[in-house]
Amino acid sequence: MLVFAHAGHWLAQIAYLLPLIVLVVLVGWGKLKQRRDRRRGRR
């Protein structure tokens, strides 16, 4: 498969995005947790 044959190339390109993805997941997860805690507090 052509896609897999060039995996080393495009994986290196995607690797640039990894810190951003990790950060966005962490911030998003923190926001969701905060919202859930708020809802629980109201109950």
Next chain:
Amino acid sequence: MSDPCAAAAAIGPAWCRRRLAKGAVAVGTVLFAGSIAPGPAFAHGLVGKQDLPIPGWLVAWAAAAVLVVSFVALAVLWPSPRWEHLTERRVAGLPRFLDPLLGTVGLALFAAVIFVGFVGAQTSTQNALPTLVFAVFWVGVPIASLLFGDVFRAINPWRALGRFSGWAAKRMLRELPEPLQYPERLGRWPAAIGIFAFVWVELIYSGRGDPSSLAVLALLYTVVQLVGMSLYGVEPWSRRADAFGVYFGLFARLSPLHWRRAGLYVRPPFAGAAGLIATAGTVALLCVMIGTTSFDGLTQGPTWNSISGWLLDDLRDIGVSPQRSVEVTFTLGLLGMIGAVYALYRLGIEGVWTVDHRRTVSELAGAFVHSLIPIALAYVVAHYFGLLAYQGQAIAYLASDPLADGSDLFGTANSAIDYGWISATGVWYVQVITLVIGHAAGLTLAHDRATAMYDDPRLAVRSQYWLLAVMVAFTGFALWLLSASA
């Protein structure tokens, strides 16, 4: 993400938190330095970017780590605003004749450059005008502005011409009508449009290598400036609407030197950016500044070729000439990149808005826009430093023989570009370190503004989570562009 303030508070007393933050900074610095430190391959002299012993993505990870560590350190060590109400220290006075004198020098230089553009050899390699404009002026002046303050304001030929015209008109007519009030809605929009137009000429316009065309455009710009200054006054126009005056003035805000009429003042580096008033068009201007540089980087790599290929083919299929189809495709790409930069910044601001519903998203975008100034400068230096370092040297022989007629005005007509004074790896180090410092400075400026806007330091930190993501995105993107253009 857990709240760094809460985490630090749970650890213990203030000294303990400070040690934690200092330790974090040290760890981050070591991580970053370790990731970009030269390996044995570098001992063999000049190497290209492709020969670097570490992959670019690893540098992007290390840069992101530095930003996260800086963010934690700011949260712990910077609980209140320091740069919002800055007091600058006066270090020297300036003679009154200096401003008109430097203005005359700037005007004379401008006239000489225009003359060379028309009369000199009509090739970009033999005529000094393209190198002067695209290397010395466009890249050298931003770096000089960072180091020495707003030097361009002193030698700005359009401001000098406006002041001289006003003085002469007053002498002749005795009474001049008062200039109009500069429209608030116009803000920095003329500057944003001017910078866009300049970059369009630099990157897309098919006649960019023709010195006389560049000279004509410079004269057209002069006419626009004179009309604007005569309508709204020299100072209001040159501070907000003169594209280059505004562009270099923004970078000068990062300088520790501040030239005023009363004298020379000093302040902490980067702190001057906090004084930026975000009038209409300021966000657009900063997005144009970052987006245009990014687009220039993108076009030097294979990604742009694969993106633009299909559009170029389609335009040619419908009968558009190859030259026009390239111009249209590149213009769309340029606009798209500016739009992408705006979208990214806007996302970060939407994130700030989630903790501050009292202000509108537009108000918040204006409040934090000054944090983009060091990023814009970092992009310029990272992208164009190589051009300045090598092509900038050409000015020595071009200036000595400006008309390519065999003259040797300064005795440097036979000099050549020395490609050995800094290696490709050295250029790469400058680029990477500038990018990291620029983004860390942006982070600091945004954090300082947040501590001024929110009484609760925890809220100030929480407001910055998404802006941190934006900074990490800008850093990774810039490093990806550098690696793609290798």
